[in-house]
Amino acid sequence: MVKKNSCVFISGTGTNLKTLIKNSKNYNFPINVSIVISNNKKAKGLNFSKMHKIDFLILNLNNRLEQEKALLELKKRKIFLICLAGYMKILPKFFIKSFKGKIINIHPSLLPKYKGLNTFSRVLKSKDKFSGCTVHYVNEKLDSGKIILQKKVEISNKENEQSLKIKIQQKEYKAYSEAIIKILSNF
Numbered sequence: 620m621v622k623k624n625s626c627v628f629i630s631g632t633g634t635n636l637k638t639l640i641k642n643s644k645n646y647n648f649p650i651n652v653s654i655v656i657s658n659n660k661k662a663k664g665l666n667f668s669k670m671h672k673i674d675f676l677i678l679n680l681n682n683r684l685e686q687e688k689a690l691l692e693l694k695k696r697k698i699f700l701i702c703l704a705g706y707m708k709i710l711p712k713f714f715i716k717s718f719k720g721k722i723i724n725i726h727p728s729l730l731p732k733y734k735g736l737n738t739f740s741r742v743l744k745s746k747d748k749f750s751g752c753t754v755h756y757v758n759e760k761l762d763s764g765k766i767i768l769q770k771k772v773e774i775s776n777k778e779n780e781q782s783l784k785i786k787i788q789q790k791e792y793k794a795y796s797e798a799i800i801k802i803l804s805n806f
């Protein structure tokens with residue numbers, strides 16, 4: 620299969636990145652991870668790129684020179700898809716415009732519910748019976764782009780933030796790759 624190049628943006632642990640790298644090794648998976656970009660030089664997830672010899676860059680996209688560096692790199696590598704995976708910064712508007720329809724994100728709630736941070740504590744406070752994760756396109760409004768795919772989990776009455784996080788993240792790993800397959804099946 621001819622794979623399209625992708626770039627994964629991270630800020631922290633990078634377990635979604637880890638799964639994307641693992642799945643990209645599968646012949647039938649439609650993308651490869653060409654480069655990882657992190658705003659945080661201490662992000663644990665960078666270890667996964669090092670381990671798999673995937674190039675990475677530490678960039679602050681609020682800085683003009685670093686923005687240009689990112690744009691050049693993405694062009695040079697013919698990046699088809701940008702996957703935000705625990706990227707904790709807001710992307711500059713011009714950047715979102717330049718890659719319209721090519722940036723996706725994974726969010727730990729059933730959007731449009733619980734946009735933003737601290738989703739697990741808010742879900743538990745609300746006494747919802749279900750939560751889950753959403754893969755969506757990124758537009759200029761936070762967690763508001765078109766939904767590509769969602770996966771649900773049931774919330775037990777013994778649930779706490781940590782157990783809910785684990786439950787949802789297990790779904791995220793599947794959801795992200797399924798969403799990518801769904802997107803690429805249209806090309």
Ligand code: GRF
Pocket residue numbers: 629631632633634635636664704705706725726727752788791
């Ligand atoms: C995920 O739960 C994702 O939903 C959110 O940030 C978390 C990143 O986790 N956007 P990891 O860095 O992939 O382990």
